[in-house]
Amino acid sequence: xxxxxxxxxxxxxxxxxxxxxxxxxxxxxDQERRxxxxxxxxxxxxxxxxxxxxxxxxxxxxxxxxxxxRRMFKNGHFALSITMCHLLLKFVAAGIxxxxxxxxxxxxxxxxxxxxxxxxxxxxxxxxSLDIGLxxxxxxxxxxxxxxxxxxxxxxxxxxFSIIFKLEKFRWSLLVVVLCIxxxxxxxxxxxxxxxxxxxxxxxxxxxxxxxxxxxxxxVMQKNxxxxxxxxxxMYHMQPWMILALLPxxxxxxxxxxxxxxxxxxxxxxxxxxxxxxxxxxxxxxxxMLEFSEFLLLSHTSSLTLSISGxxxxxxxxxxxxxxNHDQMNFVNAIGxxxxxxxxxxxxxxxxxxxx
Numbered sequence: 001x002x003x004x005x006x007x008x009x010x011x012x013x014x015x016x017x018x019x020x021x022x023x024x025x026x027x028x029x030d031q032e033r034r035x036x037x038x039x040x041x042x043x044x045x046x047x048x049x050x051x052x053x054x055x056x057x058x059x060x061x062x063x064x065x066x067x068x069x070r071r072m073f074k075n076g077h078f079a080l081s082i083t084m085c086h087l088l089l090k091f092v093a094a095g096i097x098x099x100x101x102x103x104x105x106x107x108x109x110x111x112x113x114x115x116x117x118x119x120x121x122x123x124x125x126x127x128x129s130l131d132i133g134l135x136x137x138x139x140x141x142x143x144x145x146x147x148x149x150x151x152x153x154x155x156x157x158x159x160x161f162s163i164i165f166k167l168e169k170f171r172w173s174l175l176v177v178v179l180c181i182x183x184x185x186x187x188x189x190x191x192x193x194x195x196x197x198x199x200x201x202x203x204x205x206x207x208x209x210x211x212x213x214x215x216x217x218x219x220v221m222q223k224n225x226x227x228x229x230x231x232x233x234x235m236y237h238m239q240p241w242m243i244l245a246l247l248p249x250x251x252x253x254x255x256x257x258x259x260x261x262x263x264x265x266x267x268x269x270x271x272x273x274x275x276x277x278x279x280x281x282x283x284x285x286x287x288x289m290l291e292f293s294e295f296l297l298l299s300h301t302s303s304l305t306l307s308i309s310g311x312x313x314x315x316x317x318x319x320x321x322x323x324x325n326h327d328q329m330n331f332v333n334a335i336g337x338x339x340x341x342x343x344x345x346x347x348x349x350x351x352x353x354x355x356x
Contacts, residue, residue: 021057054268054297055309062313068075073139080250081258082280083136087129087246089284090291097232110227112237120226124216124239131213134206143149150203155181157211165215173350180343188338192216214298221299231295235288 073079098109112121138147159178162168217238221229230235259265267273296308 015065039099050299051297054300055294055312058290058293058297058309059313059316061293061348062310064292065283065286068286069136072279072283073136077263078254078261079136080133080246080257081254083133084243084246084250084281086284086287087239087243087279088170089281090235090288091243093284093288094232094239095235096156101232110230110233112226112228116226116301120220121228121237122241124213124220125238127209127213127216128238128244129242129245131206131209132200132242133249134209137289138199138202142203147199147203150200151207152186153204154207154210155290157208158214161211161215162218167215167218171350175351177343177346180346181340184336184338184340184343187332187339195302200346218298219347221295229299231292233301234295235291250350271335295322 072082102109114313135147135151142150156178159168159174163170166175220226221234228237262268263272263276267276
């Protein structure tokens with residue numbers, strides 16, 4: 001009799017296990033259909049095409065400014081003061097473009113009251129200024145490879161602040177994406193490089209600020225009641241706070257050096273001065289277009305997508321350096337590239353699923 005009951009229990013257990021297996025298969029099939037429907041929908045293709053166009057537009061100016069910074073700041077040419085000039089140029093350019101837009105549309109552009117301006121925009125502007133200033137300053141002290149390795153940690157801080165500000169819901173897939181990208185980038189750029197503690201602290205501080213910067217910028221741009229979804233309006237309102245935040249640092253640390261430099265105030269050759277001014281104007285133009293493309297991409301996607309787009313850009317630069325300049329890439333670097341690309345693919349797929 002006991003054997004009979006044992007056999008009955010085994011049959012019931014087996015039946016439950018069979019039902020659980022069928023339920024799991026059904027769930028997986030539903031999920032598979034959901035993924036296929038998301039990836040093959042017209043909405044996904046339209047959104048993907050628009051996003052790719054915005055990313056490519058961003059890449060042109062981002063890569064251009066990267067090479068500009070490498071040339072401009074590698075010999076310690078007053079990073080904070082030049083960044084201040086770029087901020088002033090961007091503010092003037094944004095004001096001119098806003099005026100032209102007003103003349104064309106005959107409608108006044110958005111203008112925030114002081115209370116809202118202080119509460120909503122000030123912190124984003126100050127953090128943005130410190131991020132850019134410290135990043136450029138670190139170029140004087142560390143190599144580009146160490147800078148890239150360190151600054152890529154910004155994707156972790158962007159995820160952290162995005163969850164805090166409720167821009168992203170915590171999902172394990174997001175954590176997997178960030179870990180894949182961070183691990184892959186570390187492996188991809190891993191090699192012996194000149195280490196400078198002061199420069200490393202600067203770039204890591206900038207990385208934390210970068211996470212806060214783009215999260216706050218997304219909050220400001222995507223709040224419809226503020227009306228700053230247009231990149232030009234956003235730039236115009238951000239620049240004054242960026243200038244105010246960086247002015248004490250640039251004046252206190254570099255004013256005396258700039259005033260006694262033969263490249264600027266103590267110049268002896270007008271051609272040298274004009275060349276220096278021309279380089280600053282070029283950097284200002286690149287900075288204006290880069291910030292415009294960043295805010296344009298941010299207004300249509302998210303700070304996390306913007307960060308991952310920037311990471312893919314760095315991968316492209318490293319890959320071009322390998323194939324064109326024959327830079328060395330070992331087995332660890334190749335594995336890192338594959339892991340990083342895997343993280344980007346996971347991000348694209350999960351975005352398609354959860355946006356449907």
